[in-house]
Amino acid sequence: MILIKGAGDLATGIAYRLKKSGFDIVMTEIDKPTTVRRTVAFSQAVFDNEIVIEGIKGVKVNNINEIYKEINQGNIPIIIDEKAEIIKELRPDVVVDAIIAKKNLGTNIKDAPIVIGVGPGFEAKVDCHLVVETKRGHYLGKVIEEGSAIPNTGVPGNIGGYTKERIIRASSNGKIKPVVSIGDFVKKGDVVAYVDGVEVLAQIDGIVRGMLQEGIEVFKGMKSGDIDPRCEKDHCFTISDKGRSIGGGVLEAIMYMKNNN
Structure with missing residues (x-):
């Protein structure tokens, strides 16, 4: 066991x-x-x-x-x-x-x-x-x-030519409320979530590969999601x-x- x-x-x-x-x-x-x-x-x-x-x-x-x-x-x-x-x-x-x-x-x-x-x-x-x-x-x-x-190192691994840009980070302290789902395609600048009313924006184009559960307490800068620039939807639902x-x-x-x- x-x-x-x-x-x-x-x-x-x-x-x-x-x-x-x-x-x-x-x-x-x-x-x-x-x-x-x-x-x-x-x-x-x-x-x-x-x-x-x-x-x-x-x-x-x-x-x-x-x-x-x-x-x-x-x-x-x-x-x-x-x-x-x-x-x-x-x-x-x-x-x-x-x-x-x-x-x-x-x-x-x-x-x-x-x-x-x-x-x-x-x-x-x-x-x-x-x-x-x-x-x-x-x-x-x-x-x-x-x-x-x-x-x-504090620097995420390189995926599709991006490192830290692909990480979705909390905009402030509070509870997160996603407005996109895992598997959704987003563009740079799109709102992907709110933290107590404060917008969280995508930093790159790609597919949302990860997102925290709604209602989770976060702090400003906390990793709260992940955008995959390779845009392979199957990657969102299979082990990496x-x-x-x-x-x-x-x-x-x-x-x-x-x-x-």
Whole structure:
């Protein structure tokens, strides 16, 4: 059994690859996830109770009995458990920290026989057994046996020739109210959302690939959406190349640990 901390789009890419490889998966989330790519994130089950992503169903659960019930039905249970306290009761074989917080929020190398850290903020053989690289580029998905992932630069990866311009950011503090849907085409300067009445504008032309759930509390400058200049609508509803690559890295890390213990 594998417990994945976090259920955002990258964690979902990991969960998908591990589930397809035959592992039982449990995911933890906070009570109000701030996932932007909601259409391809099991975290959306927190709001909608369930979601199907590329044929795999994620279901919101409330306790360990419901966890086992959903696993037995072939689904992925998602439980609201910010500090992943369920680890003590569940005693998983593997813990994967895929919160992507760019720092360690409490994962310990003793949490399970195999502990994998995803992205910056973890040191292999200190916080966890292995680390998986999350930065786009040559080393994406690489399993790190010594040291840490590349530090967060604060600059999003290049997609279609754009980096920071493709990110939709909150215009002020308050609650967000989107006026476009994921999959919609927008032009530079279009209003895509409001934050307590203040307009949020698109910075480039493209398809809205991600947008926060309506009513989420945001702060000025917070990442609230994502515009994809490649304008491939299918990309809005399928796991990204980045998610699949990181998922492959986590699978490799688990098998490496399993085969070398």
